[in-house]
Amino acid sequence: MDMFLVRGGEQLSGCVSVSGAKNSALPLMAAALACEGETVLHSIPNLVDVTTQSQVLGSLGMQVDRDESGTLRLKTVDETSCIADYDLVRRMRASVCVLGPLLAKRRMACVSLPGGCNIGDRPIDLHLKGLSALGAQIRVDRGYVIARADRLRGANIFLGGAFGSTVTGTCNVMIAAALAKGTTTIESAACEPEVVDVGNFLNAAGAQIEGLGTPFLTIEGVEQLNGIEHEVIPDRIEAATLMIAAAITGGDVRLNRVRPDHITAVIEKLREIGVTIQLEFPDQPAKKQSVFVRVTQPLKSVDCIALPYPGIPTDVQAQLMSLLACVPGISIVTDKVFPDRFMHASELARMGANIRRESASAILNGDSRLSGACVMASDLRASAALVLAGLAAEGETVIRRIYHLDRGYEKLEEKLIALGANVQRVKDEPKNMPDSLKLTDGESRPSYSELLDALTGPHWNQTTSDKLAQPPKPSDA
Numbered sequence: 001m002d003m004f005l006v007r008g009g010e011q012l013s014g015c016v017s018v019s020g021a022k023n024s025a026l027p028l029m030a031a032a033l034a035c036e037g038e039t040v041l042h043s044i045p046n047l048v049d050v051t052t053q054s055q056v057l058g059s060l061g062m063q064v065d066r067d068e069s070g071t072l073r074l075k076t077v078d079e080t081s082c083i084a085d086y087d088l089v090r091r092m093r094a095s096v097c098v099l100g101p102l103l104a105k106r107r108m109a110c111v112s113l114p115g116g117c118n119i120g121d122r123p124i125d126l127h128l129k130g131l132s133a134l135g136a137q138i139r140v141d142r143g144y145v146i147a148r149a150d151r152l153r154g155a156n157i158f159l160g161g162a163f164g165s166t167v168t169g170t171c172n173v174m175i176a177a178a179l180a181k182g183t184t185t186i187e188s189a190a191c192e193p194e195v196v197d198v199g200n201f202l203n204a205a206g207a208q209i210e211g212l213g214t215p216f217l218t219i220e221g222v223e224q225l226n227g228i229e230h231e232v233i234p235d236r237i238e239a240a241t242l243m244i245a246a247a248i249t250g251g252d253v254r255l256n257r258v259r260p261d262h263i264t265a266v267i268e269k270l271r272e273i274g275v276t277i278q279l280e281f282p283d284q285p286a287k288k289q290s291v292f293v294r295v296t297q298p299l300k301s302v303d304c305i306a307l308p309y310p311g312i313p314t315d316v317q318a319q320l321m322s323l324l325a326c327v328p329g330i331s332i333v334t335d336k337v338f339p340d341r342f343m344h345a346s347e348l349a350r351m352g353a354n355i356r357r358e359s360a361s362a363i364l365n366g367d368s369r370l371s372g373a374c375v376m377a378s379d380l381r382a383s384a385a386l387v388l389a390g391l392a393a394e395g396e397t398v399i400r401r402i403y404h405l406d407r408g409y410e411k412l413e414e415k416l417i418a419l420g421a422n423v424q425r426v427k428d429e430p431k432n433m434p435d436s437l438k439l440t441d442g443e444s445r446p447s448y449s450e451l452l453d454a455l456t457g458p459h460w461n462q463t464t465s466d467k468l469a470q471p472p473k474p475s476d477a
C-alpha cells in the first residue's frame, strides 16, 4: 500500500490544469451501455475507479479502450451477460449505474449492491423505487439486485429522500427512462453538474430530456440511443481541493480548465474566509477558463453547510475542514447530505486540530498550528483533507492508505509538486519506508479513541494534552 510523506510549510504558487470529472466519467461510461455503436469520451481522468468501471463494463460485454490522451472508446460486443459481480461493484459507488441501462437494453440485470466511500448510510432504495416505477420487477437476494423487465414504461417518479435527492440514482433512472416507452417525469431530481453532463450526453445520443439542472425532469422515451463523442466536464471537486490547497498554504495559484459556475458556493465561501479569487474568461468554454487564488490578508473563521447542488458539495466538506482547522476562531462545519461524514475529524485531531463533533456538525477552533503526524486516510475526500492539512502543518505528515485518494484524484501529488509542494509517494509501505518513519503499534502513541476522548470527552485536562504533544520516544518507533 502506498503512502504520502508531506513536508509542510511551502507556499504553493504556479499553474495547473484540472482533470475531467470522476463523478461524470463513471456514469457516462455506464450510459454507453445503453447506446448502439461506439461511444467516445474525451478527458476521462486516469483513475483507479475508471479502471474498475472499465472492468465492470468489460464483464458486461463491452470493449473499452483508452488512449494516452484520456480518450475512452466504448462499444458493446456481446450482450449476453447481465451480471455485474460483487468483486468489482463493491469497489465503488458509480458501478451501480449499470443497473438502469442493463434493464432498459437487456431487460434483465443482476448487479451487486455497490461499495464506495464509507461516509455513512448509502442505501439505493431510491434507485430501485424509480426503476420499479418504470415497470421493473426487483428483488435483493444475497447481496445482489436482481431485476427483470419487459420494455420499460414511462411513469411519474418522486426521487426525494430524507437528505435530498440522489445523484447516481437520478442518473440510473434517467438513463432507463430515456429508452422507456412514453413519458417519464422525475420530481426531486438531483441538479448536480455531473447529472447534467450525463443528461447532455444522452440528449446528444438521441434522448429527449428536458429540465436538466432543475429538480423536475421530463423524459420522452425513444427507441434507440446512438453512441457519440462527448467531452467530460472539469472536476469541480478537484478544482475546489486545489483552491483550498492554495488558500491553506497562503499561496498564489492559477487553475486552468475549470467551470467556476459549478463551484460558485465554494468560491463564495472562500471569499467569505478572506481568500482572494479572480475569474478569468468566465464566459468562455471551460478549456479557456481560469481561476486565480491567492491569500493577501489574514483569514477569518466561518460556518459552512454542505448541501445538494448548488450548495457547498459534501465532497468538499473535509477539505474545508482542514482549512478552517488552521484559521483562528471558531468555525462550524455541517454536512446535510452525509451527516456522519466526519472520519477525517479524528485524523485531523491527530495533527493538533481542535475539533468537536455535534451530530451532523464539527466545531473547530483554529487557534493552534497543526503539526505533522502519522495519519490514516479513511476515504477519498478525507485523504485529500489530510494532504491539505499536511501542507499547512509544521514538520512531516505520513498519510497511509493513500489508495483511497488514487480512486478519485488524477496525479494529485504531481500537481501539488508542480505548485511547489513537498509531497513524496512511498510505494509499498512499510518495505520502502525510511527507518525513521517505520510505524509500530507501540503503546506510547496515543490511540484513536484516546485522541477522540481527549478532544470530545468531559475530562479535558492538562495531562492528556501534554501526552498528545509528546513525540514518540526513539525506542518506540
Ligand SMILES: CC(=O)N[C@H]1[C@@H](OP(=O)(O)OP(=O)(O)OC[C@H]2O[C@@H](n3ccc(=O)[nH]c3=O)[C@H](O)[C@@H]2O)O[C@H](CO)[C@@H](O)[C@@H]1O
Pocket: 023, 026, 093, 094, 121, 122, 123, 124, 125, 126, 127, 128, 161, 162, 163, 164, 165, 166, 167, 168, 169, 190, 194, 313, 314, 315, 337, 338, 339
Ligand atoms: C459516484 C458519485 O457520483 N458519487 C457521488 C454521489 O454519490 P451517491 O449518488 O451515492 O450519493 P446520493 O446523491 O445518492 O446520496 C445523497 C443522500 O441520499 C441518500 N440516499 C441516496 C440514495 C438512495 O437510494 N437513498 C438515499 O437515502 C444518501 O444516504 C445520502 O444521504 O453523490 C454524493 C452526494 O453529492 C457524493 O458525495 C458522491 O461523491
Ligand SMILES: C=C(OP(=O)(O)O)C(=O)O
Pocket: 023, 092, 093, 094, 115, 116, 117, 118, 119, 315, 380, 381, 408
Ligand atoms: C464519495 C465519493 O465517491 P463514491 O461515491 O464513489 O464513494 C467521492 O467522490 O467523494
